[in-house]
Amino acid sequence: MKKIVVIGEVLVEIMANNIGEGFREVQSLTGPFPSGAPAIFADQAAKMGQPVAIVSAVGDDDFGHLNLDRLRRDGVDVSGIFIDKERPTGSAFVRYRENGERDFVFNIFHSAAGRLNATDAVKALLDSADHLHVMGSSLSSPEFVALNLRAAKVIRGNGGTVSFDPNVRREILSAEGIAEAMSRMISMTDLFLPSGGELTLLTKSTAPEAAVEELLECGVQAIVHKRGADGASFHDRLGALAIDAFTVQEIDPTGAGDCFGGTFAALWLRGTDAQRALQLAAASGALAVTKRGPMEGTATLAELEDFIRRIGGSSR
């Protein structure tokens, strides 16, 4: 089995219980939930039985240990998670608005997760990995960009592969160096996993079909376009296929794209055919939105198959 490594933030998430605007008033909350997009991806890939490690840092506090416990329990290799004795574990407070948008209060850049710790364990992981998954949200500083680019080069040099989920808002691309980092990343990407409008975020082409063409020409082997409730599509040089989304009651969409990606990447690495990988990945995303908490909806392959059996023929 090929070993995945992902570099990026491990956080706790605190969720507001009531819909409304932000955190300027005392309110009912639930948490701490284990979180961080790369951590959710890793947890889901591990539940699929894929060897996976995460390079990150947490504080030596309950929030850090909560995450370590969860990731370890689910089979993630946590040897690359540095325990920072000084900085606290990163956190994100999240509240949904009436229109589905979210308000956040973040503590990431000045938390343990905001600092790179190039320990021997990290070097060993990057040297031994067969696959690097890059989460755009983790390209948050020049040193994290540099580490991801260096790791991509090493792993591809050793015959490995790279997947890349841009996971970024358009406004962030204007931050210094981010657009350039993203385009350097795409030039080393084998499996590209954009959501919605991210398909055309890094291409000259603004039309979806032309963007797919452009990405395949620039060396991307496969593109999985995550379109939430509208389903998902797969593109490679041989053609394209699409599936509908599973119809579920949405409780909390946070983390669904990361679960989708973790499942798809694990299946892609073991050569599962695209149709089935897409269906299982869509099931993974659908299950995730039915659970409250960003990492609470991760599932094993057996659970995904069971879900598909229960939901039945809602995919085509």
Add this chain to the structure above:
Amino acid sequence: MKKIVVIGEVLVEIMANNIGEGFREVQSLTGPFPSGAPAIFADQAAKMGQPVAIVSAVGDDDFGHLNLDRLRRDGVDVSGIFIDKERPTGSAFVRYRENGERDFVFNIFHSAAGRLNATDAVKALLDSADHLHVMGSSLSSPEFVALNLRAAKVIRGNGGTVSFDPNVRREILSAEGIAEAMSRMISMTDLFLPSGGELTLLTKSTAPEAAVEELLECGVQAIVHKRGADGASFHDRLGALAIDAFTVQEIDPTGAGDCFGGTFAALWLRGTDAQRALQLAAASGALAVTKRGPMEGTATLAELEDFIRRIGGSSR
């Protein structure tokens, strides 16, 4: 009216709803509450009608604005609160254990409140203040110690006074420089406000009476010993007096000592006799423990008088 200035942390507090150990599991929470010992002290003094300013920093996030809104509403001069565009507002997660002890997850040193911002507004406040209140919990780094010592010197040089609440756990005294900072602070203290065992924390004497004697000899004008449910005592060169605590149902003791201190300091500065000041300060502490949230129990003079009338003769 004499103007008080206090230097120290402005935070939000997130409270666990259920008694238990720490934050290694998802649970029901309530918050964010405005918090920070110096902020609670300032809010209470402001509610007493005393001019009071706080020197601090918050992030440019909902947690920072929540605190600014509350302090401003209650009459605290917030011109010395720097809004840090990079760092988040500090936070403390608090959970009570069965035995009354508390578990915390803090983000203070790496938050906005962990950095000193010597703005012009801060200089103006320190130059114009008549009284400095020093909170031991805020002597958290060499630069905060230095600022407090410098401010104490300037304000006393201008004929002003200094109050000091050690507000520190014994184990923290072993941190580098803290014990020395505390003893330099006590040598410039006019009004000393220890709680429980803190009375003998900074003295050679370990017996309460001898410690009082030693403190008065070393230049402290007045000592108020806060003893929680056991009442409070006042000591000066002329003698001593003690009162019982008001009997209330304890909901949340956090912040009670800070409310006690804010009320007493405000009354002491306006020359209220010690007996009455002690009684009103005890009422302030008692009211605070009946409210959930560290700053939710601050009260005006009229509210304190009303409370004493209602509770009746439980003080001697």
